[in-house]
Amino acid sequence: MQSILTNNESDNSLSENDKFDLKIVKPKIKIYNHTEIFNDNDIIYYKILLFTDSVFVWIGSELLNEKNNISHFNNLAVSIKTKFSPVPIVTTLLGNTLEEISEHMSRRLSTKYFKQVFVSYNITSNNPDIYVFSERALIQFLKTIL
Secondary structure, X not given: OEEEEEEOOOOOOOOOOOOEEEEEEOOOOEEEEEEEEEOOOEEEEEEXXXXXXXXXXXXXXXXXXXXXXXXXXXXXXXXXXXXXXXXXXXXXXXXXXXXXXXXHHHHHHHHHHOOEEEEEEEOOOOOOHHHHHHHHHHHHHHHHHO
């Protein structure tokens, strides 16, 4: 839990006699870990952070250790739907712009959920079907938490 102190007085000067109201505020972030198995031998790991108006998704094929720490963070794309365009605006913030998987996934999720979406896709498999599977599994999981 996070707490915020607010001053009852209108001026900004503090004295020893000032009283404060303590308000309990719920956290604005929720963190989820999820795994899926593709073709009985490839494990796909998901880290999802839900913020008030945005979603952060990390997808990878390996973790650093048993504490679920991320081992690779090779790229990051962000997209947001605006009133000025029917297609969300998307850009790559980190990594190679030639690898468009994160951008495409971010754009589709932003269109579907009307939120700002950050996606980092870090699967090292050469199987092209794993991309489709990982996105479908992600959408199924997001339906349960959004």
